[in-house]
Amino acid sequence: MPPRIPTTAVSSIFNLTSLLQSLPATTRSQALTKCSACLFSTTAPLEAKRTRKRKVRKHVDPYRLAQARQRKSANLARQKVLQAERELSLGDPVRSRPTPFVNSLQANAPISTMKESYLNYFLKADDVQKSLEYSKWLTEPLPETNPIVGAEARLAEKIKEHAASYGNASKALLAIASLENASSKDRTRINIQRCIEEFGRHNTEEDLAPGLQSKQNVRKESEDADAIAVTVPKRIGADTGSPEVQIAILTAKINVLANNLHKKDKSNKRRLRMMVHKRQKLMAYLRRQDRGGPRWQNIVEKLGLNDAMWKGEISL
Known part of the structure; x- marks a missing residue:
């Protein structure tokens, strides 16, 4: 059989619990504080949460909320339309x-x-025409110094051949300098x-109309002399x-x-x-x-x- 607990020990336990229950609330809360050794949590924070005042929620009308959302969506859509119109106008x-x-x-x-004056390779129509005329003058056949029988006929044939070759060369040069091949x-x-x-x-x-004149530098020949504006030099070139x-x-x-x-x-x-x-x-x-x-x-x-x-x- 297990050993029987002495009556003195039982009476002491019952006396301790009854003593704790008879203590006031303040003393009891101090007695049940968190122990630093065993980190035992007490019921004091729970009681503090229960005693807090609960916030009363305001009544929200669902119809008014739906109308507000509808107005907001309409305003956002209108803003997008106005922004698109502004971008289109710009x-x-x-x-x-x-x-x-x-x-x-x-x-x-x-x-x-x-x-028609614009040509390729930085060429100008007048310069090209002058170059063609100068090349024609350089390559044109000359009459012989000691003419013989039939020299005039040969000279006429040479002149015809030169004119044909000159025409082909000038066409080729103008085609090369044309912008169609650029x-x-x-x-x-x-x-x-x-x-x-x-x-x-x-x-x-x-x-x-001329633009607004900018302020030019001003110089004085002497203290009493009037101010003389510096003249703007004329533009040279393009x-x-x-x-x-x-x-x-x-x-x-x-x-x-x-x-x-x-x-x-x-x-x-x-x-x-x-x-x-x-x-x-x-x-x-x-x-x-x-x-x-x-x-x-x-x-x-x-x-x-x-x-x-x-x-x-x-x-x-």
Whole structure:
């Protein structure tokens, strides 16, 4: 048989529990605090959570919530439509609107859109004609110093042969120098020359009103003398540095490159991005300086430029 527990031990246990139950709540909570040795969790945090005040949820009308969502979706759809209309009104930031001058700058444009004076290899029609006449004079047969019987007939035959060979040579030379056999690189070079002649200030100053005069350096001969403005020297040669000429040249290059750009051609895409941003800076500068004057209107109408090319941020 198991040993019997003495009655004294049982009475002491019962006396301990009854003593703990008879203690007040504050003492009992202090007695049941977390022990640092055994990390025993008590019921005090649970009681604190129960005693917290619960937040009362506000009543939400499902019909009003549905109406608010419907209004939001309608506003977002309207914003998309307005954004698309604004982008459409601004135009394409890369390609120009089709104009006669822009169409003639394309790589596949017919030669009839260009002047006949444009030739390949940096040649000019007058220089080619002079060279042909000089070569004909050099190769033309001369009469003999001591004529013999039948010399005149032989001379006439030689002259006919020379004229036929000269005609064939001149046709061959003009065909070689013609733009019909030119590459896209040669066409681009010719288009650059056309832009310089079309928008250069050495030609447009006669038709368009002069721009605003910039402030020149002022010098004084003495303290009491009046200020004398330094005169601007006249331009020598063709104008290649004005902003309208640079804008026209960049537009010609951008249109050709954008039409022939492939999806994976990253180097040319970077080159296109750089030219577009450079043109944007030049257009903003010209509009700021000319203030929407005749020079600005001239390039906008002839080159088919859009507001998206100089307004805001351009991302390709």
